[in-house]
Amino acid sequence: MTTPHQPSFTTQIVHADRLGGAEHGAIHKPIHTSVQYGYDKVEDLIAVFQGTAKGGFNYARQGTPTTAALESKITQMEQGLGTIVFSTGMAGICAIFMTLLKAGDHLVASQYVFGNTNSVFGTLANLGIEITTVDVTDAAQVAAAVRPNTRMVFVETIANPGTQIPDLAGIGALCRQHGLLYVVDNTVASPYIFRAGTVGAGLVVNSLTKSIGGHGDALGGAVTDTGLYDWSGYPNIFAAYCKGDSKGWGLQQLRKKGLRDMGGTLSSHAAHQLAVGAETLALRMERTSATALALARWLEQQPAVARVLYPMLESHPQHAQAKQHFRAGSWLLSFELRDADQCLTVCNRLQLPIKATGLADTRTLIIPVAHTIFWEAGPAVRATMGIADGMIRLSIGLEEADDLLADFAQALSGL
Structure with missing residues (x-):
């Protein structure tokens, strides 16, 4: 029996909307501008609110059919479990830090990070979160910085502007050993040049404004769960989200606390532009x-x-x-x-x-x-x-x- 041919990276992306069921045979997912989404039965609306429904929309701050199509496309690129898109890459990064860390937690991060990310570290410190920045080109320095209260390690695939590259696989092995959440900002490399899941990243950040959108005409960000991290052992998941398959707990908390509560919502118009840009x-x-x-x-x-x-x-x-x-x-x-x-x-x-x-x-x-x-x-x-x-x-x-x-x-x- 011959093995079915697997379409290549670009082929998958350019046909994603059509094969995903775009309305009326459209080649691209339409731009959905509606803010509210109604249901024939209130029980169906309740299921969407409580997270028991498969799919569905209630209020555009948490997403629209257009942003969902973009999320599916990014998940496909990263070969992950699921994705949440945000109004900017920084909104996605802040959602990770602000909803998955709490006062008294410790973050180990690269000393070679984007200037705005470095600025956020100061905000986190004011909220009682401890940060240690190290030279992540050497996994031994990351290992030396790990403490009992360390929850997360954050690196950029290719640092901006100095182009430093972390010991990606070494840090991944270290995080697996200690049960730490490994977060990789893959903005510069993009999922075409590098997939962070191959080195054990649990969450992957992409500023969609950059490589994926590629035309300087729309802001956006994305956080993808690779499915590699065991959320059942993470101490900061809210009790309300600790139900069902634990693989979905991280994204559920990010969508509810990071997207819904903080409001860093990507518009459908921007999502459409970014999705089209992603094809090239x-x-x-x-x-x-x-x-x-x-x-x-x-x-x-x-x-x-x-x-x-x-x-x-x-x-x-x-x-x-x-x-x-x-x-x-x-x-x-x-x-x-x-x-x-x-x-x-x-x-x-x-x-x-x-x-x-x-x-x-x-x-x-x-x-x-x-x-x-x-x-x-x-x-x-x-x-x-x-x-x-x-x-x-x-x-x-x-x-x-x-x-x-x-x-x-x-x-x-x-x-």
């Missing part, structure tokens, strides 16, 4: 990764450049990790100038890259890191994160590689 994820990641690697190799040869940070460069400190886990290097590329005072000059000389914050647009974006997105963190924190004053971050877009190389050549000439 693989194509965009392959193209931008190839261009980024070509530019990274060229920049390494330039006298004005002190260091280039890109995972697929042999010079990258975690290059072996990248080759082991990732199918490509992503669109994120950072480099440091030998003369930090020339940082702004180089940015202004460049004509194609747009001087703007944000990541994973179809157009290349450029920003001087220490002066902007990590200015608030201060020099001491920047030092621990490996952010030099002369660091420039690039988000590589869909331009032709030769055009970007020519632009950088003229911008660096004469320095």
Whole structure:
């Protein structure tokens, strides 16, 4: 008997809405704008409220048919148990921290995290949650930080902007050993380049604004449960949600406490845009990764450049990790100038890259890191994160590689 052919990543995504039962034979799931959803019998409405119904909607703050279709698509990408989408990636991250941790708990996190995530750590500390940040490229440092009250370990697959890569598998094994919830922010890599479930992550975060949406036209975030974590032993699950199969307890609490109570709801219009953008994820990641690697190799040869940070460069400190886990290097590329005072000059000389914050647009974006997105963190924190004053971050877009190389050549000439 022949084994049935399994459709590839992109084939599954582009046909997901149609095969999932979109109304009236639509190719894409329609945009559902209704806030309320009614039922013929009040018992059916009660079942939706109490979580005993399979599917169903009651109030759009907890989701719509359009956001549910996007959730299904992300779950398919991550090969997980289920997904909840949020208005932004930060809303998803805050939902995890604020609903699964309580005063007296301890969080071990990467010292190389997105600036806003680092800011949230300060808020958590004010609420009585202890945070220890460590160099997660070394799993031994994570192990040394674990305490009896540690509940969770949080890392980013590829750190922004320094591109540090954690010991993903080593930390996964450590979390399994101690029964810790392993949370991986997979925004930069995307589920096309890397699936965090392969290293034992229990929850996976994606800022849908970035790789998955990919066009810089809609904000969104997602939290996916891989099904690998045993929620029956997690001490912070509310009693009301400790019923039925324990595999669903984590997502149930996140949806009720993190989405419904905190209100970080993704609109149906944004969900539709993100779902359409997701269809070209693989194509965009392959193209931008190839261009980024070509530019990274060229920049390494330039006298004005002190260091280039890109995972697929042999010079990258975690290059072996990248080759082991990732199918490509992503669109994120950072480099440091030998003369930090020339940082702004180089940015202004460049004509194609747009001087703007944000990541994973179809157009290349450029920003001087220490002066902007990590200015608030201060020099001491920047030092621990490996952010030099002369660091420039690039988000590589869909331009032709030769055009970007020519632009950088003229911008660096004469320095």
